Amino acid sequence: MIEEQLRSWLFRFEPERAHALAMSALEALGKMPRTRIRLWPSNEAIDPMLRQTLWGLDFSHPLGLAAGFDKDARALPALAAMGFAFVEIGTITPQPQAGNPAPRLFRYPQQGAIINRLGFPSEGMLRVGERLASQGHPAITVGINLGKNKDTPLERAVEDYEQLLRHLHPFADYWVVNVSSPNTPGLRQLQSLNALRPLLSRLREIRRELAGTEAPRPLLLKIAPDLTDEEIQEIGSLAQDAQPLLEGFIATNTTISRPEGWPYAAEAGGLSGLPLRRQALAVLRQLRRSTGGQVPIIGVGGIASAEDAYERILAGASLLQSYTGWLYRGSSLVQELTRNLPEYLRRDGFSCLAEAVGQGS
Template identity: 50%
Template sequence: MLYQLLKPAVFRLDPEQAHDLAIAALEKAGGCAVSRAALRSHFQLEDPRLAQEICGIRFPNPMGMAAGFDKNARAVPALAALGFGFVEIGTVTPRPQPGNPKPRIFRLPDDGAIINRMGFPNDGAEMVAGRLARLGRQPVPIGINLGKNKLTALEDAAQDYVAALDKLFPYGDYCVVNVSSPNTPGLRLLQGADYLRELMAAVQAANRRLAGQHGRPPLPVFLKIAPDLAPEDLEAIGELAVAGGSRDDGAPGAQRTLIDGLIATNTTLGRDGLRRPADEAGGLSGQPLRARSTEVIRTLARITRGAVPLIGAGGVSSGLDAYEKIRAGASLVQVYTGFIYAGPEIARRIKRELLNLLDRDGFGRVAEAVGADQA
């Protein structure tokens, strides 16, 4: 309620300035035990029916904060206190970079949407790793979203993902290979068959090496894809996730996993369905993406026959939006643009609405609703 009173003033600020102020406020609140407790008492709503185990990780609820909001791991404790069931930081590149020229974020309030062309601005893997090390173990899983630096040639992209993973491996519960941002030149070409198998094999090889060095299991590796892929590209990605890679010499007869899960989707280059035309370049997120991202989830769930965990993102601002993605096949759901428009109460509100929808449809747990529309 308070955020809705403040929102007109917030929206008079430049979007990136407002974002930076929000991150600073959350960082300060998350750094104090008293303020974290206050946030938890007001915003959290936990229920065992919302908990799931995915890829060996326990998620207390299916609502996550998507990558892009907390690029540098500054707001994780506060976001956990706000009731998010997991937080994905990044995108983090191996070397710091400033991103694209400003202005680079544009609100479309009539459509509940955002256009951004950020270009992976971040502090770099070493600094983010140091920040995560100081934070220590968090009460919710942390995902680490990895990208390549803008100036790295496409043929050398795998080296960037591996270099970032080398620094960040000890601090994540899962990692994400982001090949789908429209704001790094050529990045989306990595979703093609020519690059993707080689890239994922390199990341997984590093993942196993790091697991041995740190004495812990390999991280589940998710692939984040674009909503604008052609059907044949979705088929190829889904089949690669199901089929795995070459045989693993350490486990005779077993298949080496290349993709442990999929995140659908990143922002879109399309502008369909906007009430007010927008000609700014960049990726579109928010409500206009909702139906397309859900359709991609439904398609991937069909291709993978439910065998590959899916995280749904794109246009989630209500419990019904989240439930639509869950019934389409997503085990977990992420928000970002919805948080900008709805404010810090969004996770609690969506969880309450999800519980009502589960009761309405006779599901005892959220896991029972995953892929219900595939039947």
């Protein structure tokens, strides 16, 4: 009830102001260990059926927080205590940048949606690295989402991703290359194979160098929901080469398309939430086919219930992320998923979540 009251209060403010207030509150909670442990009910035991090990990383259940909420790792200690199995921070850019002009964030509660055109506002890798070093690594898996600065030419984008990888290497359990945001001019051009292959090849070299005698930390690619089937097929091949350039994918980012009859079609930016659900699901299925089910995929986009989550698992997602759905529902979404997914799995004759992945695709 307290969480619902807080959300109701925050929703009285314009979206970006509400987000800033929420971040300040979570940042403060992260510095209060005794209070922080109460963010997730201690009696909420996670059914072992939901446990998985992927890329050598352990996940107590499939749901994580998507990138975009905690762009600068300000609230990581508090978010790690809120029931997620993993948290992805970012998108982080090498140099600080303000992002696009306001207004740039719009809520549509009746549609369960958000439109954003933030444009990677970031404190930059130096400040984020300092913060991560001072916080210490939380008890859950942490992903770092990487993006290029707006003023970096596309032909030099690899330099931005290389800087980020080198500087933030001590803090990431997995990496995400973000070349699919619609809010940085030209960024999505980096999804073409001619641009992706040299970028990912260079990052593979750097990861091996940084890993030394250990296994390199997994690299995932976050793709747009607006790709054609042919483009998805081509991108899927990057994980099936003799020397794969990727260990997984995130499907999907926000969309520049709008549902038929969408009442706010004039508002530019990436659309997320329930209107994206069918589109993100279709891309996931196509990507699963394109990779032959050989690499893990994180499904994201319009997941707002346990039913949505199970549908995405059956379609081929090993893990899931939420942002917009969690924004509107809060911890009740995490609780619903961890309670109900084991029931769905047992009902359909699966002994664990991993058995169900892709069985409905």
